Each structure stands twice: as structure tokens, then as C-alpha cells.
Amino acid sequence: MDLKDLYRDVIVDHNRNPRNFGALHPADAQADGHNPLCGDRLTVYVKLDGDRIADAKFDGAGCAISVASASLLTEAIKGKSRTAVKELFNQVHALLTQQDAQADTARLGKLAALSGVREFPARVKCASLCWHTLNAALDNAPAAPVSTE
Numbered sequence: 355m356d357l358k359d360l361y362r363d364v365i366v367d368h369n370r371n372p373r374n375f376g377a378l379h380p381a382d383a384q385a386d387g388h389n390p391l392c393g394d395r396l397t398v399y400v401k402l403d404g405d406r407i408a409d410a411k412f413d414g415a416g417c418a419i420s421v422a423s424a425s426l427l428t429e430a431i432k433g434k435s436r437t438a439v440k441e442l443f444n445q446v447h448a449l450l451t452q453q454d455a456q457a458d459t460a461r462l463g464k465l466a467a468l469s470g471v472r473e474f475p476a477r478v479k480c481a482s483l484c485w486h487t488l489n490a491a492l493d494n495a496p497a498a499p500v501s502t503e
């Protein structure tokens with residue numbers, strides 16, 4: 355399956371049946387994301403276990419790409435450290451914005467499908483909305499307590 359087919363299938367699947375949709379209470383961190391171009395809004399919720407993302411959910415209303423991207427994000431970040439999530443963000447951001455960025459399907463899994471958004475530059479903000487929202491949530495979250503043990 356080439357990336358174009360993967361893009362279409364993954365976006366349709368995750369928009370129709372978004373994973374981890376709903377509020378997470380209590381969340382250790384959350385943030386609201388807003389795309390002023392269209393008015394769409396998403397909230398990303400995160401539960402932390404030390405430095406790791408123990409759980410992640412999202413809710414709100416958005417276009418197919420923003421919902422599918424948020425669904426993929428919540429699946430991809432669970433269990434990862436904050437540092438690993440930042441690296442993932444950088445890879446996804448490059449994939450969305452750099453024409454020559456290679457989709458490392460082995461490392462990115464289904465997230466690689468997001469490279470299909472490059473064909474539609476107006477939709478890059480749709481796909482990145484949840485990622486910027488996640489960053490805002492993690493920036494607000496208290497850092498894990500430093501252990502001296």
C-alpha cells in the first residue's frame with residue numbers, strides 16, 4: 355500500500371471511529387487548541403506517570419483531518435516519555451511541512467500517513483492542531499518530581 359492510500363484509509367478510519375475520544379478526568383495536564391481559520395476546537399488531556407504519558411484523550415469538534423490526527427496522536431504517545439513525545443512532534447512536524455522529509459514508516463507507524471497532508475497545504479494546520487495543543491498541555495504540566503534515589 356503506498357502512502358497516498360494509507361493516508362486516505364487512515365484518515366477515514368480515525369475520523370469515523372476516533373480512538374481515545376472523550377474527556378479525561380482527572381487529567382494531569384490539558385489544553386485547548388483552536389484553529390482561528392475555521393473555528394475548530396480540540397482539547398487534549400494527558401495523565402502522567404512520572405515522566406511518561408500514562409493516558410491521553412481528546413474531545414472537541416473539528417474537520418476529518420484534525421479529528422483523525424488527534425486520534426492518531428493519542429494512540430502514538432501513550433507510554434512514551436516527554437522527551438520521546440517531543441521527538442515524535444519534531445518528526446511529524448517535518449513530515450507535514452517539508453516536502454523532502456521521508457516518512458519513516460518503521461518508526462512512525464500509522465502517523466506516517468500524515469505525510470499525505472503535504473498535498474493539501476491548507477490542511478497542514480488541521481493536522482498539526484492537536485500536536486500544538488499537546489505541547490501546550492505538557493508545557494503547563496508540572497515536571498516530574500526529581501528523585502534523588
Ligand code: FES
Binds near residue numbers: 389393416418419480
Ligand atoms: Fe478546521 Fe481542519 S478545517 S481544523
